[in-house]
Amino acid sequence: MARHRSTSEIINFDEGVIKPIGLLNKATVPQLWMSFKAVSGLTNYKHIDLSEVHSVDSAGVVFIEEVASELIKSNSLLAEKSFDDVIVNGSDEVLNSIKIFSQRDLPERPKRVRTGYFERLGESFLLGKSGVIEILTLSSEVFYWSIAALWKKKGARKGSLIQQAGLIGVDSVPIIFLLSFIIGLILSLQSAVQLRLFGADIFVADLITVSMLREMGPMMTAIIVAGRSGSSIASEIATMKVTEELDALKMMAINPIRYVVVPKFHAITFCMPLLVTISIIVGIFGGIIVAVSYLGISPSAFYGQMVKALSMKDLLITLLKSTIFAWAIVIIGSFYGFRVEGGAEGVGKATTLSVVASIFAVIVIDVIFSLIYIA
Amino acid sequence: MKKPIIQVNNLTAKYGEKVVLSDISVDIYPEEITVILGPSGCGKSTFLKNILRLNQPAEGSVNVFGDNITIMEEDEYEKVLRKIGVLFQNGALLNSIDIFENLSIPLEQHTSLPSELMEKIIRIKLELVNLSHAINLKPSELSGGMRKRAALARAIVLDPEILFCDEPSAGLDPLTSAALDELILNLKNQLKMTVIIVTHELASIHRIADKIIFLDQGKMLFYGTVDEAKNSGIEEIVEFFRVGSF
Known part of the structure; x- marks a missing residue:
């Protein structure tokens, strides 16, 4: 089994389990995310163990769920599994925070509507035309x-x-x-x-x-x-x-x-x-x-x-x-x-x-x- | 016994020579929702501004997280501000940028989170206030209530330890107002957030208030729980809870 030790010493990759330690918040997540991105062979991992996580904020929840999502995507054995199967051993406090900040039911982000050059040109013309009428009135x-x-x-x-x-x-x-x-x-x-x-x-x-x-x-x-x-x-x-x-x-x-x-x-x-x-x-x-x-x-x-x-x-x-x-x-x-x-x-x-x-x-x-x- | 998270000591606030708040002392405890109440012009917003150091008190001190912020150096004060979220009465969103960018400002300035996580956090916070669909809109394209909710999402985007809200329910329909109260309760219960709210909404006060601070003519008439307030025998307070307004 591959074994990695993150540079921050606040995350263990061991025995098929990713195990963050301590606080998962906006201060620690950037480094954890870099450590996670550096890991090769995600197929070997099946769980995120939260037993040593004391508390999480919204950045921590996003991190946990992003990691879970990556594991499910990259491991065919987890294809039928849900986030709840992958995220294990969280305390009530941590699981409550996950419940509040979960991104599972997030709707699709609406697309930005971009107008083309000719559309904008036409709009300017119409705006100019109505402007002339308005100023005369x-x-x-x-x-x-x-x-x-x-x-x-x-x-x-x-x-x-x-x-x-x-x-x-x-x-x-x-x-x-x-x-x-x-x-x-x-x-x-x-x-x-x-x-x-x-x-x-x-x-x-x-x-x-x-x-x-x-x-x-x-x-x-x-x-x-x-x-x-x-x-x-x-x-x-x-x-x-x-x-x-x-x-x-x-x-x-x-x-x-x-x-x-x-x-x-x-x-x-x-x-x-x-x-x-x-x-x-x-x-x-x-x-x-x-x-x-x-x-x-x-x-x-x-x-x-x-x-x-x-x-x-x-x-x-x-x-x-x-x-x-x-x-x-x-x-x-x-x-x-x-x-x-x-x-x-x-x-x-x-x-x-x-x-x-x-x-x-x-x-x-x-x-x-x-x-x-x-x- | 928990230590107070905010200690207001003999606070006096003035506008020119006019005394707006006089000798107010109160301790606010963590993980509690404290509602500031009082008739119009009694100094509620001034009280909030003095606690936040937006106005400098004429006399007295305000300790936040144990440190006196009225005499603090600017860089220390900024560190305190990073642990505080503020919802202003009119939202105070930046009008020239869209809602996504409004929420990304504190994350970009005060964290080193990667942009993909930042985007997720912003979308989660907008979903919490039921505004996911408005992510690409500018504040001028939103109704007053939506602007208020977007501003709340911005106030909690950094998961502050203390959240200040100046009349969060004003301009909202009862259902949205109740949902907002639910969210504030969740923030307190699940995330151990301390919340200080200026509001007149009686229903909201009953739903969420752990403690109330009652101000009248620049003086603090009462500090305690809602039940204690109702039984305080102080005419103005009893009358407010009976009639539901000032």
Whole structure:
């Protein structure tokens, strides 16, 4: 008869019997399992003797039953035998644990359903299609309620417009102020170096004014607002959805779009042009500092050139553009908020997607307006 | 006489200046099911969090397995945690991964079991809570009761010596609740597990409780068996057992 001694000294393979000793638990099983796997000629073994096992946990039970299963499989003499015939001499305590953690009646593990590439592609297309319909429906509802809300005051919380204007507008001022000033400085510095080569220093005023007015002011403001307020709108609405707050509003006969989205829509419509105006002024101020200190242009000369470069048409188009940016940010944030699925993970995804989609939308709208400027 | 497995000594817990638990001392013995009872806001969950060191007590100490965990080094505390399972009130499953992966985290992190045995252990634990079919699903695809059961399976996946359950029966139907009680009794009787449960379910208390701790307004009014509680003459407790709720 083959005789093996495991390295751990806690299992004997002897006289056709596998005899674990002591504790069979998650700490000892890994080594026992390795010892068992190293045994050749399993056909010689007919029993697992548990007489020297003091206690077992679920890992121990799995080990015992796996060993029993292997013995039955590899020994034709045991083919008709059950686990109970192979597992012998267990104390009541050990046998009770085996009863609790037995894997004998475990159902088959359900198969993971894997979807193919084309199936996923089709799903994305259908999802995209339904998304377009949803966002158009949401937009129409938001516009309807935002106009209706001008006359119907019921359905919104008192003071919500002021609160949202504070969150979206006032709280954004410091970061927009700082970034616009830095961008004005950089833009002016970079262009000053090039313009000086041609002796066209004074045109730095035109460059800064036009670029801040047409592009950098509205664009930078929109990106900051999309990152700050767009994400906050998406996460707030998504959280309200997963915690059933939106359902609760509906059950109180309160329209969630009217109650949650419209105050934000009004606030951003009012604040965005103001924020863009601040951004343009501060950006140009950054440009003046470089023009005066680096190029030696007098402030009055810069001012004169700036006035020449300013046009009412540009200003109006910029303010219109910034309002469209604002609407896109609110609607996209709300869309992803309302569309959330799952729990905390869904909220995170909705927030990320809303920021990415808002910035993308801002850039696409900007391209359209650039064509309008040219026309 | 067995030694207590948990000793709470003069525990006082505060949130800011507000005293939530005041001077609580109790010994919890191994292989017993201790139910923590009390009206909403009496400090049950805070008591549990202080025993587990999720909150640091303002005063007093908590000895678990004989050692004061409130002043323990982090690595020692982690060793204690490996012998403890916790079922949180809302399940607290990780939403980004499926149930199988949720249960495999403690096994992968704290054992060196081979993956084939690990998988079997996970399937056994899920079968114990009657959730074998949900092994590949994510928590967001389960009902509230199923999430609770999956969280219990995760709490017992390492066969802890002490199991803490914060309202395990909440949101479960009576049959599932009774089956859960049966499982908890088995864990205690067969595996010598110590169980500490926060619950209001009277039927559950009668089925499983060896001892109850009754808290009210941050103070411990009573500690003893259910029969002793019923005959304690303490108005709040007698009323609870008469009416069945607070």
